[in-house]
Amino acid sequence: MTVVVGCGAGFSGDRTDAARPLVDALMSYDAPRALMFETLGERTLAAAQLRRIKDPDSGDEPLLEEFLSPVLSDCLANHITILGNFGAANPTAACRRIQQLAQRLGHSQACLATIHGDDVRDRLHALDWQAWEGEKRSISALEQVVAANVYLGADALIEAMAQGAQVVITGRVADPSLALAPLCYYHNWAGDDWDKLAAGALAGHLIECGTQVTGGYFADPGVKEVPGMASLGYPLVEVERNGRLIVTKPPGTGGLVTEQTVKEQLLYEIHNPSAYITPDVVIDLEHVRVRQLAKDRVEVTGVRGKPAPDRLKTTVSFLDGYQGEAEISYAGPNAFARANLARETLRQRLALRCPANLRARFDLIGISSVFDGDSQLTAQTLQDAANDIRLRLAVEHADKSVVELATQELLALYCCGPAGGGGVRRHHTQRLKTASYLVPRQQVAPTVTLHGGEGNE
C-alpha cells in the first residue's frame, strides 16, 4: 500500500493558491492521503505569541482562511486529512476559525482536533533545562520571556487521527511530524520501527518547505533553469509501507522534481547528516541515494533510523531591546564617494551622540547588502561600477530613545550630509529574540482535544 502526502505551504508567507492543484492530484489517487501545511518558523511563532499576549483570541496563522478555503470542502468530503501547525500560539483560535469556515462551506459535522502541550511558558521553573548545543545563553539569564514552545512529535497527531479528526491543528510540532503522523497512522508502523519512522520523517522533511523540493528556491538562469516559476507545483510524496518514497508534484504545474532539487532540500537545515534529530526518530542520511525514475519523479532510498532522543528541543522567545533601521540613497556621478562620506559622517555622529554600547552596522546597498560582516567588509566590492547606492544603518540598544536618536542622525543627512541624498526611510521595532534548549521528553505531555463531528468511536 502507498500513502500520499502533499504539502500546501512551506512557511507563513507562502502562496495561498498552492493547495488547489495538490488536492486535485490527491483526489486522483486510489490511496490513503493527507495534506499538510507548515506555516510556523521560530520567528513566526514568537510573533504569534506577542499577538496572543495583546489579544487572547489571536495568535494563530493570519492567512488561515486564505490557505484553507479553496480546498477544505473537498478534503472533508474525500477523506483527505489536513494537518497543519497553523494553530501557532493559539490552536483553539485557529480551530474556531476553521469550524466557522467549514460551516460556511456546508460541513457543520466536521471533526477537528487541536493538539496542546507544546506551550510550556507557565512551567519555566518546573522543567529541567539544558542548553541546545549551539546555544550560549543560559535560560536563567533570559529576561522578559514571552514564549517557550517544545517541538512535539507525531504521537498526539496519530492519536487525533485515530479518534476521527479530519483536520488536526497544532502549535509547535516538528515540521516532518506533520507528514509522519498520517504515514504512521495508515501504515501502522510501530513506534520503535526506526528505519520506517526515519523514512516517514524524511518524507516530511523533503516536502515541509513546499516548493523548495519542486523547483522553488532553485532557479539560477543559465545554470539551473526552472519552467513555470509563476505556477510552481507544490510537492507530493508517495510512501510505501516498506519506507520506499517518491517525490513528485501535480501534473500541469510549473517547476520540476530532479535529483538536484531533491538533494538540495535533503540537506536543507541539516547539521550532522548521520544524526538529524527529530522528536520521533534520529535520521541517518549517510547511505541515502536519489534516483530519477521519470520526469518529475525522484525516488529516495537508503535512509536509516536510530532511537528517538530523550530530550526535546524547545524554543524560548524573549524581548531584548530595540532595533532601528534607516536608509538614504545616493545616485548618479560620484555616488559611491558621496555614500561613503555619508557613512563616515554618520559614524562620527553616532560616536558623538550615542552611548558606546550601541550596536551598529552600515551597509552600502548597491555594493553589498548582505555579504559583509557587522564590522568587517567582504573583499568583493565593485565600488567603481556602482552608481546607485543606498546607505543603510541598523542599530540595536536596550533603550528605545537611543535607537531613535541614532536613526535620527541618518535622517539629518538630508540637510547635513553629502550632496544629493534622498529617499530616507526609518523603522523601529522591539526586538524579539529566540534561544534553544532541551527538556526531558517525560516532562512534556501532549494532549488531543476533539471539536465537533462524530469521531470514530
Add this chain to the structure above:
Amino acid sequence: MSELLHRYAHARAGDKGDRLSLGVFVYQEDHYAWLVEQLSEPNVAALFEHRGVSHVTRYLLPHLKGVNLVLDDALQGGVNGALNLDGHGKTLSALLLSMQVTPPT
C-alpha cells in the same frame, strides 16, 4: 587560472540559531573528489572569516556527491538577533559559490 565555484557546483543555505549550514553538490559526478579538495574546512573558514565564524565542520556525502558544511557563529545573532538584512543567511550559498577555485582537470 582561477574560476568561480558557481560554475561547478550548486548549493543551498539553511539556518538554525546562529549556525549556518550549506549543502553543496557538483553538477558532474566526476568532480566530486575535486569539490572535497576545494571545500576543506580551512578554505571555507577563510571565506567566511569576516563574518566571525568560530568553527567549520564538514560532512561528506559520497552517495549524493555532496558536502554539508556547518558554520558556527556565521549569522551574527541569527534570524532574530542579526542586524544584517539577511538574518537567516539565506544568501550565503552565493557567497560560497563565489569562492575562487582552480578548475578541475
